[in-house]
Amino acid sequence: MRLLSVIDGDLNRLLVFELEDGNRVESVFYRGDTLCVSTQAGCPVGCVFCASGREGLIRNLTPEEITGQVLLARTLFPVKRVAFAGIGDPLLNWDSVRETFWWFKGEGLKVSFYTAGKPADRLKDLLLIPHSGVTVSVHSTDPEVRRKLMPHAGDLDSLLGVLREVLPSLSKRKRNKISLAYMPIKGVNDSEEEVVRIGLLAKELGVGITLLYYNKVSAFDPVGPERYEEIFRKLRSMGVRVTLSTRFRRDRIGGCGTLVINREV
Numbered sequence: 001m002r003l004l005s006v007i008d009g010d011l012n013r014l015l016v017f018e019l020e021d022g023n024r025v026e027s028v029f030y031r032g033d034t035l036c037v038s039t040q041a042g043c044p045v046g047c048v049f050c051a052s053g054r055e056g057l058i059r060n061l062t063p064e065e066i067t068g069q070v071l072l073a074r075t076l077f078p079v080k081r082v083a084f085a086g087i088g089d090p091l092l093n094w095d096s097v098r099e100t101f102w103w104f105k106g107e108g109l110k111v112s113f114y115t116a117g118k119p120a121d122r123l124k125d126l127l128l129i130p131h132s133g134v135t136v137s138v139h140s141t142d143p144e145v146r147r148k149l150m151p152h153a154g155d156l157d158s159l160l161g162v163l164r165e166v167l168p169s170l171s172k173r174k175r176n177k178i179s180l181a182y183m184p185i186k187g188v189n190d191s192e193e194e195v196v197r198i199g200l201l202a203k204e205l206g207v208g209i210t211l212l213y214y215n216k217v218s219a220f221d222p223v224g225p226e227r228y229e230e231i232f233r234k235l236r237s238m239g240v241r242v243t244l245s246t247r248f249r250r251d252r253i254g255g256c257g258t259l260v261i262n263r264e265v
């Protein structure tokens with residue numbers, strides 16, 4: 001594989017890699033120390049708020065193609081942390097991701113994950129390894145609404161079943177590293193009832209909420225800054241630990257949901 005191009009955003013640096021078979025995937029260097037890496041060429045989950053899954057899945061990346069993103073990025077940037085949050089869902093390529101996780105740990109890197117949380121046995125495995133953060137994409141407590149947003153993310157009940165089974169066995173320190181991702185989208189999952197239900201779920205599970213701001217990549221619309229702020233305040237008033245989308249996550253280059261396969265550069 002080779003590093004084809006580096007595209008500068010307002011804050012982020014987007015790295016485009018060309019693989020041996022000609023497919024192109026992407027990583028994002030952000031925050032001055034973190035590389036968000038891809039685990040699949042394309043993604044089968046098909047979230048409506050993400051451009052990465054538009055073409056479905058082409059194939060899983062090999063361990064060498066995942067570590068290769070870090071090795072090539074390191075020639076330009078001081079990578080201290082790795083986030084499995086680029087193109088693809090890490091649990092859907094778990095054998096390769098697990099192998100690279102241990103390699104990254106051996107290199108002294110901190111490693112965090114974003115996942116839709118299926119399949120259940122792999123999620124259990126992930127929650128128990130020495131990660132630096134796992135964010136599980138919930139987005140709605142209504143199975144129908146979640147299916148609309150994440151058509152192939154799997155069954156919400158079985159996801160919640162794993163979280164209810166595993167989280168109580170974890171130390172508070174470990175649970176503090178786990179959060180539920182909630183990205184409110186206008187008219188879909190932004191009602192007051194939904195906000196309260198998600199807040200109650202986070203409280204029941206003893207985890208925080210990562211409140212993501214939607215970067216518009218499809219026909220769906222963001223809630224707008226005022227409603228986003230209101231939702232933040234509501235969750236906080238319920239006693240939930242809430243993390244807001246950073247400026248890096250909202251950058252038009254390399255922000256959440258904006259990575260694509262086979263970008264023309």
Ligand code: SF4
Nearest residue numbers: 043045047050053088
């Ligand atoms: S948000 Fe993640 S799981 Fe959903 S389509 Fe994008 S890369 Fe796949």
